[in-house]
Amino acid sequence: MSQRVTLKTIAQYTGLSVTTVSRALTNYSDVANDTREKISAAANELGYYPNQTARQLQKQRTDTIGLILPTYGPRFNDPYFSELIAGIGDELALYNFDLLLSTRAPGVNEIAAYRHMVEGRRVDGLVVVRTRKQDPRIAYLSRSSFPFVAFGRSDLDIDFSYIDEDGETGFLQLTQHLISLGHCKIAFISPPMNLVFANYRLRGYRLALEKANITYKPVYVIPGDLTRRGGERATRKLLAMEDPPTAIIAANDLMALGAISVLNELGLIVGKDVSIAGFDDIPPSDMFSLTTLRQPIYDIARQLSAMLVNMILNGTIEKKQILLKPKLIIRNSTGVPLIS
Amino acid sequence: MSQRVTLKTIAQYTGLSVTTVSRALTNYSDVANDTREKISAAANELGYYPNQTARQLQKQRTDTIGLILPTYGPRFNDPYFSELIAGIGDELALYNFDLLLSTRAPGVNEIAAYRHMVEGRRVDGLVVVRTRKQDPRIAYLSRSSFPFVAFGRSDLDIDFSYIDEDGETGFLQLTQHLISLGHCKIAFISPPMNLVFANYRLRGYRLALEKANITYKPVYVIPGDLTRRGGERATRKLLAMEDPPTAIIAANDLMALGAISVLNELGLIVGKDVSIAGFDDIPPSDMFSLTTLRQPIYDIARQLSAMLVNMILNGTIEKKQILLKPKLIIRNSTGVPLIS
DNA sequence: GTGAAAGCGCTAACAC
DNA sequence: GTGTTAGCGCTTTCAC
Numbered sequence: 001m002s003q004r005v006t007l008k009t010i011a012q013y014t015g016l017s018v019t020t021v022s023r024a025l026t027n028y029s030d031v032a033n034d035t036r037e038k039i040s041a042a043a044n045e046l047g048y049y050p051n052q053t054a055r056q057l058q059k060q061r062t063d064t065i066g067l068i069l070p071t072y073g074p075r076f077n078d079p080y081f082s083e084l085i086a087g088i089g090d091e092l093a094l095y096n097f098d099l100l101l102s103t104r105a106p107g108v109n110e111i112a113a114y115r116h117m118v119e120g121r122r123v124d125g126l127v128v129v130r131t132r133k134q135d136p137r138i139a140y141l142s143r144s145s146f147p148f149v150a151f152g153r154s155d156l157d158i159d160f161s162y163i164d165e166d167g168e169t170g171f172l173q174l175t176q177h178l179i180s181l182g183h184c185k186i187a188f189i190s191p192p193m194n195l196v197f198a199n200y201r202l203r204g205y206r207l208a209l210e211k212a213n214i215t216y217k218p219v220y221v222i223p224g225d226l227t228r229r230g231g232e233r234a235t236r237k238l239l240a241m242e243d244p245p246t247a248i249i250a251a252n253d254l255m256a257l258g259a260i261s262v263l264n265e266l267g268l269i270v271g272k273d274v275s276i277a278g279f280d281d282i283p284p285s286d287m288f289s290l291t292t293l294r295q296p297i298y299d300i301a302r303q304l305s306a307m308l309v310n311m312i313l314n315g316t317i318e319k320k321q322i323l324l325k326p327k328l329i330i331r332n333s334t335g336v337p338l339i340s
Numbered sequence: 341m342s343q344r345v346t347l348k349t350i351a352q353y354t355g356l357s358v359t360t361v362s363r364a365l366t367n368y369s370d371v372a373n374d375t376r377e378k379i380s381a382a383a384n385e386l387g388y389y390p391n392q393t394a395r396q397l398q399k400q401r402t403d404t405i406g407l408i409l410p411t412y413g414p415r416f417n418d419p420y421f422s423e424l425i426a427g428i429g430d431e432l433a434l435y436n437f438d439l440l441l442s443t444r445a446p447g448v449n450e451i452a453a454y455r456h457m458v459e460g461r462r463v464d465g466l467v468v469v470r471t472r473k474q475d476p477r478i479a480y481l482s483r484s485s486f487p488f489v490a491f492g493r494s495d496l497d498i499d500f501s502y503i504d505e506d507g508e509t510g511f512l513q514l515t516q517h518l519i520s521l522g523h524c525k526i527a528f529i530s531p532p533m534n535l536v537f538a539n540y541r542l543r544g545y546r547l548a549l550e551k552a553n554i555t556y557k558p559v560y561v562i563p564g565d566l567t568r569r570g571g572e573r574a575t576r577k578l579l580a581m582e583d584p585p586t587a588i589i590a591a592n593d594l595m596a597l598g599a600i601s602v603l604n605e606l607g608l609i610v611g612k613d614v615s616i617a618g619f620d621d622i623p624p625s626d627m628f629s630l631t632t633l634r635q636p637i638y639d640i641a642r643q644l645s646a647m648l649v650n651m652i653l654n655g656t657i658e659k660k661q662i663l664l665k666p667k668l669i670i671r672n673s674t675g676v677p678l679i680s
Numbered sequence: 681g682t683g684a685a686a687g688c689g690c691t692a693a694c695a696c
Numbered sequence: 697g698t699g700t701t702a703g704c705g706c707t708t709t710c711a712c
Contacts, residue, residue, distance in 0.1 A: 006689055017699050022691060032697055049459030053402065054689035057393045057704050064440075071426065077623050077638075082422035086411065089443030098462070099441045100404075103429030119389030121705095122438070228623070261627050283417050283568070284624040287601050298417075346705055357683045362707060372681055394705035397688050461689095 005046045014042050025050070064098040065308055066123035068113050070130055071103045072225060078254060079282040080297060084151075087301025088127060095309045111136060118146050124312045127151070127304055131162070131196045149308045151300060153196050153321075161307055163300050163322040167197045167279070170293040170326040171204030171249070174277055177291070177328065178247045179212045181336050183275060187220040187245035189234040189255050201251050201279070220245055224255045231258025239266065239274075246274060246337040253278035253285045253292055260288055260333065271335040281329055291334040293326035300324070345386045354382050365390070404438040405648055406463035408453050410470055411443045412565060418594060419622040420637060424491075427641025428467060435649045451476060458486050464652045467491070467644055471502070471536045489648045491640065493536050493661075501647055503640050503662040507537045507619070510633040510666040511544025511589070514617055517631070517668065518587045519552045521676050523615060527560040527585035529574040529595050541591050541619070560585055564595045571598025579606065579614070586614060586677040593618035593625045593632055600628055600673065615674040619666070631674040633666035640664070 003009075007025075011018045016035065024031045024039040025048075031039075042048075056062045067088060069081055085101070092099055100123050104113045114137055117123045124147065128137050131152030141148045142158045150162040178186055188205050191198040202221070209216050219241070222234040231250055235258060238245055250256035256278030263270050270276055271289070278285065281294035307320060343349075347365075351358045356375065364371045364379040365388075371379075382388075396402045407428060409421055425441070432439055440463050444453045454477055457463045464487065468477050471492030481488045482498045490502040518526055528545050531538040542561070549556050559581070562574040571590055575598065578585055590596035596618030603610050610616055611629070618625065621634035647660060 004689090007691095008689075018689090019691080019700080020698055022689095023698090026691085028691090030697060035697080047459075049455060051397075051689050052456070052460035052462050053393055053396045054704090055691080057391075057397050057688090057706090058690045058692085060704070062393065069429065071430075077419060077422055077426065079417060079419065079422065082417055082419065082425075085422075085425065085441070086417065086443060089409065089441060090411075093443060101425070101429060101439045101441045103426060103433060115389060116392070119387075120392035122392050257624070257627065264627075284597070284627075287597065287604075287624075288627075344705090347707095348705080358706085359684080359708085360682055362705095363682090366707085368707090370681060375681080391705050394688090395707080397690090397704090398706045398708085400688070 004051075005048045006051065007048075009046060010039060010042050010048055013046065014038055060121075062098075062122065062124050063096060064100050064123045065092065065305070065312075066100045066102075066117040066126045067129070068102045068104050068110070068117070068126075070106050070110070072105060072227070078226070079284070080252075080254075080280065083282070083297040084129065084301045087298040088305045091302040091305035092309070095313075097305075097309060106132075111140060114140060118144055125149075125308045127301075127308060132194045133196055133199070134194075135196075147308065147311045149304045149311070151304060155196065159319050161311070161319045161321065163304055163307075163324065165197070165293075165295050165326050166323050167200035167326070168204040168207070170279065170328070171201045172208050173204075173328050174249060174279075174291075174293055175205050175208030176212070177330065178249070178275060178277065178334060179208060179214070181247075181275070181334060183247040183337050184212075184214050185220070185243070185245040185337075186214075186247045186249060187222065187238045189222050189224040189231060189238075189248065189250040189259070191224060191226055191251040193223065198251065205249060224251060226252050226254060228254050228258040228261070231255030232262050233258075235259040235262040239268075244274075247334065248274060248276050250276070250278045253280040253282045253290060256290055256292070256333075257284065257288060260290070271333045273338065275334040275337070277334055279326070286331070289332035291331045292329050294329050295324075295326050344391075345388045346391065347388075349386060350379060350382050350388055353386065354378055400461075402462065402464050403436060404440050404463045405432065405645070405652075406440045406442075406457040406466045407469070408442045408444050408450070408457070408466075410446050410450070412445060412567070418566070419624070420592075420594075420620065423622070423637040424469065424641045427638040428645045431642040431645035432649070435653075437645075437649060446472075451480060454480060458484055465489075465648045467641075467648060472534045473536055473539070474534075475536075487648065487651045489644050489651070491644060495536065499659050501651070501659045501661065503644055503647075503664065505537070505633075505635050505666050506663050507540035507666070508544040508547070510619065510668070511541045512548050513544075513668050514589060514619075514631075514633055515545050515548030516552070517670065518589070518615060518617065518674060519548060519554070521587075521615070521674060523587040523677050524552075524554050525560070525583065525585040525677075526554075526587045526589060527562065527578045529562050529564040529571060529578075529588065529590040529599070531564060531566055531591040533563065538591065545589060564591060566592050566594060568594050568598040568601070571595030572602050573598075575599040575602040579608075584614075587674065588614060588616050590616070590618045593620040593622045593630060596630055596632065596673075597624065597628060600630070611673045611675040613678065615677070617674055621669055626671070629672035631671045632669050634669050635664075635666050 024036045126148040128150040133155040135154045224230040277291040279293045364376045466488040468490040473495040475494045564570040618632040
């Protein structure tokens with residue numbers, strides 16, 4: 001590898017001091033015009049590029065934000081994450097910020113990964129996704145007064161910036177849609193109950209039942225894990241019941257797709273024999289004509305990143321909370337129940 | 341934000357020198373046992389965590405590898421990328437490496453993003469994906485003798501490490517499968533032709549036709565862009581021809597899914613009215629019973645990362661080239677053609 | 681075994 | 697306008 005070109009190299013080459021070279025190259029303060037030109041000519045010629053690490057150390061800023069993906073199990077594959085990353089990446093590009101990414105399963109190592117980024121000063125801020133009720137990440141970041149934004153709320157008594165979907169209202173609407181079609185045996189495949197949105201979504205579901213005077217049956221609520229496999233397992237259980245539901249609401253689209261694939265396998269017709277609905281409206285969902293609640297993940301990710309960068313750049317203290325209404329998308333996976 | 345704890349803080353606290361503290365904390369050389377204990381006690385108490393930036397500057401190593409996602413158009417969403425990131429992230433976690441990620445459309449800014457990571461010394465190595473025939477990224481990295489590995493080959497006369505799928509053999513098999521079913525009007529939705537794998541895949545397709553004495557018809561080859569929308573557009577064109585194909589091979593699953601969605605829309609039955617096949621075997625593909633060539637993206641990503649980290653850690657010079665055979669997965673999207 | 685000194689490459693305060 | 701000095705936080709000779 002050829003000898004690195006540093007400010008020193010240019011300084012020696014031009015016979016000027018390192019300081020002057022630095023100033024000329026960052027368009028700082030007053031440098032004589034011909035000096036500036038001489039220096040940038042030399043910089044070009046020598047192929048100078050500033051060492052970001054040195055700059056970071058000096059400026060105590062990394063121009064980087066961090067994201068640690070909570071991956072449950074190996075080989076996670078969730079369109080949610082690719083939309084998220086695309087949104088964050090595209091937005092950060094506008095500010096010349098970089099994204100430092102780790103994948104880590106929730107648990108002990110997880111906080112270590114956060115410490116590494118935070119206390120190791122690898123990033124200027126963090127995006128926290130899939131918030132949990134007693135979220136140790138949020139507790140930790142808040143305690144460290146480190147800049148962060150979250151995709152989702154938490155049950156902690158902590159004031160922080162977030163964007164979230166109003167899952168309660170969403171599932172209220174969705175469940176009411178099914179009820180209006182004539183369903184009263186409606187099952188719910190829930191997310192892991194430590195996730196905050198699990199409660200909101202479940203609450204919306206229960207509220208709709210209540211309003212329609214349908215008795216809430218706990219056996220109809222099966223815990224899922226947000227993966228397709230999880231959706232499949234839960235659906236199999238539900239359909240094996242002696243009094244199976246006529247409609248299944250999954251807490252996200254991926255599990256709903258799992259449900260659909262089980263129905264297909266059993267030769268049941270989606271939206272006829274059993275109605276299915278989800279949440280997210282990820283790319284494949286329209287192809288299955290899945291009734292769902294649309295959550296603009298990409299846009300939310302962009303907005304979150306913008307919020308975070310502004311916090312960092314302006315040192316903003318006040319927190320911003322945004323609650324979005326998901327949009328009900330009715331497709332053919334939900335229909336009137338068969339007369340039984 | 342509370343005062344940062346550095347080596348100096350601990351040094352003052354314990355009355356020892358910064359050097360000794362550093363040595364004690366990195367388990368280096370000989371430090372008296374009680375000194376070491378005293379120091380780690382103090383470090384714990386004060387909540388010390390080494391500043392990674394400073395360490396990087398000193399060691400001239402970042403323990404980070406870079407990935408710049410070539411995103412065509414806004415809101416890209418390709419399961420290919422999430423599998424890739426998952427694989428890289430999981431593997432890097434084993435080595436305590438981080439991943440620095442950018443999204444950038446191919447073009448002028450793209451190389452700037454590479455320069456930023458390479459010459460700005462932000463990373464120790466790079467993963468290049470979706471290689472192109474005259475790939476400026478590979479040319480650049482090779483010229484800079486910067487460690488990198490690629491997912492895919494290139495037409496450049498450059499020796500570098502890569503893993504690639506044998507697309508030619510794959511598409512030969514896939515096309516022969518369709519021919520054996522009785523198809524002779526087989527269309528091909530190609531990737532952008534500047535991508536290296538486009539040629540291999542096209543070549544496999546043509547080779548199969550040739551071997552079966554089927555005349556190659558250029559009108560049956562439509563350029564796509566690897567997205568679902570692109571697959572839809574191409575399919576519409578193909579089906580509107582006066583002599584439409586009975587089978588459509590798409591260069592990747594995403595475009596194949598686009599083809600399927602057009603067929604559904606037109607009320608045509610997949611695998612019956614028209615056969616469809618793809619490449620990748622991404623998660624949704626099995627749900628559409630898509631015949632495809634399986635490419636283990638996640639595993640390839642892990643292996644690529646391992647190769648790269650080894651190059652970095654051991655300063656390996658010799659290049660490694662791996663060509664994998666994709667596996668033909670026959671499902672119901674391909675069937676015998678209708679008698680016409 | 682421990683410390684002093686130098687330096688990674690850069691920016692910033694202060695002189696002149 | 698430009699140079700000198702100091703320092704970001706760490707590791708690494710080289711003395712003692």
